[in-house]
Amino acid sequence: MARSRILNAAAGGLFLATAVVGEAAALDGKAVFAEKCASCHNITGPASTTFHGVLQRKAPDLFYAGSKFQREWLVRWLQSPSRIRPSGTMFLNHLVTEDGKDRIDEGAVKPCASRLSAAESEAVADYLMTHRDAKMRAGVVDRDKKFSTSRALQLFTKQYPCVGCHRVRVRDKETGGVSGPALTDASERLNPDWVYARIENPQYWDPKTWMPKIDLSHEKREILTLFLVSRK
Ligand code: HEC
Numbered sequence: 001m002a003r004s005r006i007l008n009a010a011a012g013g014l015f016l017a018t019a020v021v022g023e024a025a026a027l028d029g030k031a032v033f034a035e036k037c038a039s040c041h042n043i044t045g046p047a048s049t050t051f052h053g054v055l056q057r058k059a060p061d062l063f064y065a066g067s068k069f070q071r072e073w074l075v076r077w078l079q080s081p082s083r084i085r086p087s088g089t090m091f092l093n094h095l096v097t098e099d100g101k102d103r104i105d106e107g108a109v110k111p112c113a114s115r116l117s118a119a120e121s122e123a124v125a126d127y128l129m130t131h132r133d134a135k136m137r138a139g140v141v142d143r144d145k146k147f148s149t150s151r152a153l154q155l156f157t158k159q160y161p162c163v164g165c166h167r168v169r170v171r172d173k174e175t176g177g178v179s180g181p182a183l184t185d186a187s188e189r190l191n192p193d194w195v196y197a198r199i200e201n202p203q204y205w206d207p208k209t210w211m212p213k214i215d216l217s218h219e220k221r222e223i224l225t226l227f228l229v230s231r232k
């Protein structure tokens with residue numbers, strides 16, 4: 001009697017467990033995306049080739065998300081997004097002029113509207129990770145490779161204009177401009193090989209982006225990438 005009750009309880013538990021797994025597996029990431037995300041994000045490509053198109057863009061393009069992001073970050077972030085771009089998707093749309101001076105109205109910048117459940121987030125992350133750029137080289141950056149932080153800082157903040165547009169953390173302090181995405185959490189968010197490719201040729205990913213294409217040696221581009229993506 002006691003034994004059969006335990007067995008029944010165990011079977012019930014097993015049934016519950018499979019029901020939960022079954023529910024997650026049944027979620028179709030593509031369908032969730034179409035319903036909750038596609039009104040703002042471009043998932044089919046290509047990127048806009050006109051400045052007007054960039055001004056109209058409601059949210060960052062996601063048609064190469066599988067090359068760009070780390071899946072674990074997506075799963076977490078899509079459940080409660082934090083701000084990445086201090087001036088929004090396009091900084092000119094949030095520029096205000098007061099007393100002859102330009103400033104960004106950061107209060108008017110809206111974060112991503114995603115509020116997915118954990119199960120939805122897993123399914124959508126899987127769907128996003130299937131959107132890869134076929135031409136991007138993989139295995140270019142070894143994120144555990146040693147590099148000189150002082151040389152990286154010299155490149156990022158002095159020799160090249162990176163810090164004018166991007167926020168980074170330098171000795172526990174945040175510093176940098178606001179017209180580009182903050183790179184403070186790039187080590188958790190971005191795929192190192194994609195960071196390298198994005199620095200190498202910004203216009204390949206977004207023909208009308210205002211990030212300049214800078215001619216850099218492999219060594220300099222690698223140091224800049226490691227500075228942004230190395231595990232802190
Ligand atoms: C109302 C418009 C809107 C909707 C709907 C929306 N987003 Fe966003 N999303 C944004 C904006 C704006 C950003 C840029 C936020 C930032 O930089 O802080 C963003 C950023 C993102 C990013 C980071 C992109 C990057 O390049 O850094 C991802 C990933 C993302 N959204 C996924 C989703 C998913 C998945 C959904 C649906 C569940 C969704 N979004 C729904 C507006 C939206």
Ligand code: HEC
Pocket residue numbers: 060085089156160161162163164165166179180181182183195198199209210211212214224228
């Ligand atoms: C004039 C401003 C500007 C300068 C200078 C600039 N960037 Fe950018 N950067 C941008 C913009 C704009 C984006 C993409 C915007 C978006 O995705 O919404 C970007 C994207 C990136 C990304 C991808 C980040 C992400 O989350 O999508 C990396 C990495 C990056 N830049 C690194 C650099 C480095 C390294 C330098 C210096 C060699 C540099 N940038 C110089 C404006 C700039």
